[in-house]
Amino acid sequence: MGDLDNLQAADRLIVPLDVATETAALALVDRLPQVRIWKVGLELFVSSGPELLRLLKQRQKRIFLDLKLHDIPNTMAGACRAAARYGVDFLTVHASAGKAALMTARAAAQEGAAEAEVPPPRLLGVTLLTNISSRTLAFELKVPLELTDYTLQLALLAQDSGLGGIVCSPQEADLLRRTLSPAMTLVCPGVRPAWAQQDDQQRVLTPAQALAAGAHYLVIGRPITAAAAPEAAFQRLCQDLLP
Numbered sequence: 093m094g095d096l097d098n099l100q101a102a103d104r105l106i107v108p109l110d111v112a113t114e115t116a117a118l119a120l121v122d123r124l125p126q127v128r129i130w131k132v133g134l135e136l137f138v139s140s141g142p143e144l145l146r147l148l149k150q151r152q153k154r155i156f157l158d159l160k161l162h163d164i165p166n167t168m169a170g171a172c173r174a175a176a177r178y179g180v181d182f183l184t185v186h187a188s189a190g191k192a193a194l195m196t197a198r199a200a201a202q203e204g205a206a207e208a209e210v211p212p213p214r215l216l217g218v219t220l221l222t223n224i225s226s227r228t229l230a231f232e233l234k235v236p237l238e239l240t241d242y243t244l245q246l247a248l249l250a251q252d253s254g255l256g257g258i259v260c261s262p263q264e265a266d267l268l269r270r271t272l273s274p275a276m277t278l279v280c281p282g283v284r285p286a287w288a289q290q291d292d293q294q295r296v297l298t299p300a301q302a303l304a305a306g307a308h309y310l311v312i313g314r315p316i317t318a319a320a321a322p323e324a325a326f327q328r329l330c331q332d333l334l335p
C-alpha cells in the first residue's frame with residue numbers, strides 16, 4: 093500500500109464526531125477545517141440520521157461511517173447495502189459476525205454503491221475493541237485464547253471474507269501488518285498522545301508509536317474534541333507526527 097504509507101499527517105487522522113446533535117457536529121467540523129476524514133458513529137447517526145452525511149459531503153469531507161454492524165447475514169447485507177448508497181468512504185462491521193455475514197455484507201455494500209452510482213466503501217472488520225483488556229477477554233468474555241491470537245484470528249477472518257481492512261488496537265498493528273496482506277488497511281483507535289488522558293481505552297499507543305507499528309490511519313477523538321482548544325490540540329498532534 094505505497095499510497096497509504098506516503099500520506100501526510102493530516103490525511104492519516106480520523107476524528108470521531110462523538111456528539112449528540114447535528115449542530116454540535118457541524119460546529120466541530122467548521123472549527124477544524126484541516127480535518128479531512130470525519131467518523132460518524134452510533135451516537136450521532138442514531139440521533140441525527142443520514143442528513144449529516146450529505147452535509148459532510150457538501151463540505152468535501154471524507155466519511156467513516158462507524159456503525160460496527162453485527163447481525164445475521166441477511167440483516168447485515170441490508171444495512172450495508174443501504175449504508176453504501178450514501179457514498180461513505182469507510183464502513184465498519186464486526187469481524188466476529190462470521191464469514192457468511194462478512195461475505196454477504198461485502199457483496200451487498202458493492203451492490204448498494206453500484207445502485208447509487210457511487211464508489212463502494214472500504215469495508216473494515218472490527219477485531220477486538222480497544223477498551224477490552226486481556227483480563228476482560230479471559231474472565232468476562234471467557235475467550236480461551238491469548239488476546240493477540242484472538243485478534244489475529246478475527247483479522248484473518250476479515251481478510252479471508254474479502255474485506256478491505258480492519259480496525260484494531262495499535263498494540264496489535266505490528267503483528268497484523270506483518271501477517272496480513274499489504275492490501276489490508278489498518279485503522280487504529282486507542283491512540284493517545286503522552287499529554288492526553290487514556291479515558292476508557294485500554295490497549296493504547298502514542299500516535300508516533302502507532303504509525304511506527306504500521307497503522308495506516310489513526311482515530312483520535314477526545315484528546316482533540318474534548319480539549320479546551322480543539323484547534324491547538326489538532327495542531328499539536330500533527331506536530332507530534334512530523335518526522
Ligand SMILES: O=c1ccn([C@@H]2O[C@H](COP(=O)(O)O)[C@@H](O)[C@H]2O)c(=O)[nH]1
Binds near residue numbers: 281282
Ligand atoms: O476498537 C475500537 C473501535 C472503535 N472505536 C471508536 O474510536 C473512537 C475513539 O475515540 P477516543 O475519544 O479517541 O477514545 C470512538 O468513536 C470509538 O467508538 C474505538 O475506540 N475502539
